Structure formats: C-alpha cells, structure tokens
Amino acid sequence: MRLNIAIDGPVGAGKSTISDAVAARLGILHLDTGAMYRALGLTALRKGMDPQDEERIIALCRELDVSVRHEADGQHTLVRGEDVTGLIRTPEVSMAASTVSRYAEVRKEMVRIQQQLAAETDMLVDGRDICTTVLPNATAKIYLTADAEERARRRFLQMKEKGEEVPFEQVLEELKKRDQQDMNRAVEPLRQAPDAVLVDTTHLSFEETVDAILRIVEEKRHG
Ligand code: DC
Numbered sequence: 154m155r156l157n158i159a160i161d162g163p164v165g166a167g168k169s170t171i172s173d174a175v176a177a178r179l180g181i182l183h184l185d186t187g188a189m190y191r192a193l194g195l196t197a198l199r200k201g202m203d204p205q206d207e208e209r210i211i212a213l214c215r216e217l218d219v220s221v222r223h224e225a226d227g228q229h230t231l232v233r234g235e236d237v238t239g240l241i242r243t244p245e246v247s248m249a250a251s252t253v254s255r256y257a258e259v260r261k262e263m264v265r266i267q268q269q270l271a272a273e274t275d276m277l278v279d280g281r282d283i284c285t286t287v288l289p290n291a292t293a294k295i296y297l298t299a300d301a302e303e304r305a306r307r308r309f310l311q312m313k314e315k316g317e318e319v320p321f322e323q324v325l326e327e328l329k330k331r332d333q334q335d336m337n338r339a340v341e342p343l344r345q346a347p348d349a350v351l352v353d354t355t356h357l358s359f360e361e362t363v364d365a366i367l368r369i370v371e372e373k374r375h376g
Contacts (some may be wrong), residue, residue: 165304186280194249284346
C-alpha cells in the first residue's frame, strides 16, 4: 500500500526541516507544497503583478508550469524549467505566497499537482491543507505547531545564521500576520484536521520531534 504522510502547521513550526529528516529516516521523498505557492508568489512579483489582483494571479497560475525535482540536496522547485529554489525564501515572497494561496482557483490547481505526485510514489507531504484536502486518506496525519514566540525565535536564529539581521520584533510581527492570513482565509484555512495528531514542539528538541513523528507513523502503519 502507498505510504503517504501528511504534515500541516503554521509558519515556523519547523515543518520543512522536520519533514526532511522524517522522510529521510523512512527512505521516502518529501514534498514541500509551500514552495509551489512561493514559486507563484515570486513569479507574480517578478512580473510586477499585485498579489491581491485575484484575476491576474489565477491567469498566471494557469500558465505557470510549476514542477519539483528531488535531488540529493532536497527538493528543487522549477517554474517553466527555471530552478527558483534559491529565490523563494525572502520575506516578500513569503507574504506574496500567503496572499496568492487564498484564491480557490489557485488552490485547485496546486492540489491537483500535489495529489498526482503523491499518487506516484511513497511520500511525506507538508503544508497547510494536506491532512484536510490533499491527502484525506494519508497513512498518518500530523499537526505540527509551537507557541508563536518560540516559532519566531527559531526563525530569527535561522535568519541570523544566514547573515540576515532582522529585529526579533519584526520577525514575530510578520509571523503573526501570515498566521492570521493563513488561518482566516475563506478557502481551506489552516486548521488541525479532526483526525490529525497534534505535535507541539515548543518544549521538544529537533530529534525529539522527529522521534515523536516516527512513533506516530509506526503506530498508524502497524497498529
Ligand atoms: O510553508 P510555507 O511557509 O513555505 O508556505 C508559504 C505560504 O503558502 C503559506 O503562508 C501559506 C501557503 N500554503 C498553503 O496555503 N497551502 C499549503 N499546502 C502550503 C503553503
């Protein structure tokens, strides 16, 4: 049977790095769906489009041709064959991704691609609507979260490591703004699915979190 693991959660819960580690331990691929919304946000900004302009964003999404490639160093995200992996992690692109992800037509197209990929191979998929919409029949469903202050602190340290000196208050402010937008949009807002297991990482280390998720997966697989 196909092994599909769904992980949802808010900004900065550590979904990407945790998902990478869990997928590696299980020997399966990790699909980062946020990167696909980021690719659309980036392309809109590059074309000088306003992410709030729903009609133009939907038209852009239809002709975007976003794809992913899994390589030794992880997922690469492509737009019409151009590798945009290194360009989609800026705060501007984060906010644009959150805005364009509000549109039903955009979500429909992204979900279609994600479901197709997950049907082809065993996969761990992380995002906001994976447990609820993309993989409603996933083997294991996890809602990964942590206190907003702790998520902001981790993001702040991550950025500092990369040489990006942004004040902590600003990181916290942007995180709360994006939470607010992702949790309150009309279409598929971020929420914990009733059948998803909550993993609160506020007081867990990286390894403890990975182990907790692996235990949940084992339990769901073998009972
Ligand atoms: O996970 P991330 O921060 O890379 O995601 C960027 C934005 O994309 C996020 O603010 C909301 C949106 N998103 C979504 O709506 N659904 C997903 N499955 C993944 C991301």
